[in-house]
Amino acid sequence: MLIYQLVIILIASKLAGHISVRLGQPSVLGKLLIGIMLGPAVLGLIHETEVLKEISKIGVILLMFIAGLETDLAEFKRTGKSAAYVGISGIIVPFGLGYLTGTMLDMKAAESIFLGLLLSATSVSISVQALKEMGSLKSPEGSTILGAAVIDDVVVVIALAFVMSFTGGDVNLGLVLVKKGVFFAVAFLFSWLAVPWFLRKFSTLRVTETVISAGLVLCFSYAYFAEYTGVADIIGAYIAGVAISTTEFKHQVFEKVESISYSIFVPVFFTSIGVAVEFHGLTASSYVLIVVLSLIAIVSKLVGASIGAKLSGFRWRSALGIGAAMVSRGEVALIIASIGLEAALITKSLFAVIVVVVLVTTIGTPPMMKVFFKNSD
Structure with missing residues (x-):
């Protein structure tokens, strides 16, 4: 079953990506849409399984690891102020509108606050691929x-x-703060003191592909440690990539990881986002709510993050491009929604709506970025 699914996903995602590029859009848009076509929502050729979910998880981790390897650390430091403006303003506006929406839906105060936080989440894994292209x-x-x-x-x-x-x-709450502090302290200290040493020592082993293996060990270790301490695993993978980018092994790790990732793991990740969506069980009122929440999710993050970018010195076109890249909620919002469902802060019907809203924001991000970043093509 798994082999059959991988064959279908790899062929379909590559063809869909090619068609998307021919139509003037990032290839990732075609890969996302083909996932919906292949999944239970349309053709039913591919169904979400635990194995596919794990392969997909590896895909997004490797995607962010590659982003870290490609990061210009000097440029990253120079944009620290802008990142802070975008990050904070990109939370305030969606949170405010989400809270107001919750109160209009007669949700309790805690539930409205939770909805605001849910709409404040961002996952840039899709944006990273669009930026690369x-x-x-x-x-x-x-x-x-x-x-x-x-x-x-x-x-x-x-x-x-x-x-x-x-x-x-x-x-x-105190434990949460301590664990996050420990993660960043240990991650940055290890990046500075241990990563170069580990790569040099591991690369001398008399076996094949030691450098790429060392890089993957660091990537998955950082991702696991991040997840264990309550930080998203993709943030850990990204920091691991940045750490390796400062060593002489950067290009060797990048070339091998990119080949491994884009041949199987990343296509599965993109396609699985669409495969996970099912529309049955949604009522007419659910579709109205999907439209309303999707508009709020897109506009609030686009406006909020764009204002932050503008205030930090970017021109409006660049600011809007940055805002568009922050729109995708991705797997981060789905994790938060699952927490809310378990804590009874959202109902099962609202959870189903949110899953579709997350998909809409994810699919809408690449074409919006294409519009605002077109001068960079």
Whole structure:
């Protein structure tokens, strides 16, 4: 079954990506749409399984690891102020509109706050691929987007822990803060002191492909440690990539990881996003809510992040491009939604709506970025 699914996914995703590029859009858009076509929502050729979910998870981790390897650290440092502006303003506006939407839906205060936090989340894994295809990943805009994503993840998860601690959730806010602090302290210290040493020592082993193996060990270790301490695993993978990018092994690791990732893992990740969507069980009122929440999700993040980018010195076109890249909610929002469902902060019907809204924001991100970054092509 798995072999059959991989054959279908690889052929379909490559063809769909090619068609998307021929139509003037990033290839990732075609890969996302073909996932919906292949999944239960349309043709039913591919169904979500635990194995596919794990392969997909490896795909997004490797995608962010590659983004880290391609990061210009000097440029990343220069855009720190912009990233902070974008990250914070990109949370304030969606949170405010999400909270107001919750109150209009007669949700309790805690539930409205949770909906605001849910709409504040960002996942830039899709944006990273679009930036790569448009040659903008190493630009000031690209560095700002990646930095803002880190800030967004940390602030939203800490705020979520704060809310859960007051709504009966079994959450120790102090412990959450300590664990996140430990992650970043250990990750940055290890990157500085141990990563170069580990790569040099591991590369001397008398077996094949030691450098790429060492790179993957670091990537998955950082991702696991990040997830264990309550930070998104993709943030850990990104930091691992940045750490390796400062060593002489950067290009060797990048070339091998890119080949491995884009041959199987990344296509599965993109396609699986669409495969996971099912529309049955949604009522007429659900579709109205999907439209309303999708518009709020897209406009609030686009406006909020764009204002932050503009205030930090970017021109409006670049600011809107940065805002568009922050629109995708991706797997981060789905994880938060699952937490809310378990804590009874959202209903099952609202959870089903949110899954579709996340898909809409994810699919809508690449074409919006194409419009605002077209001068970078």
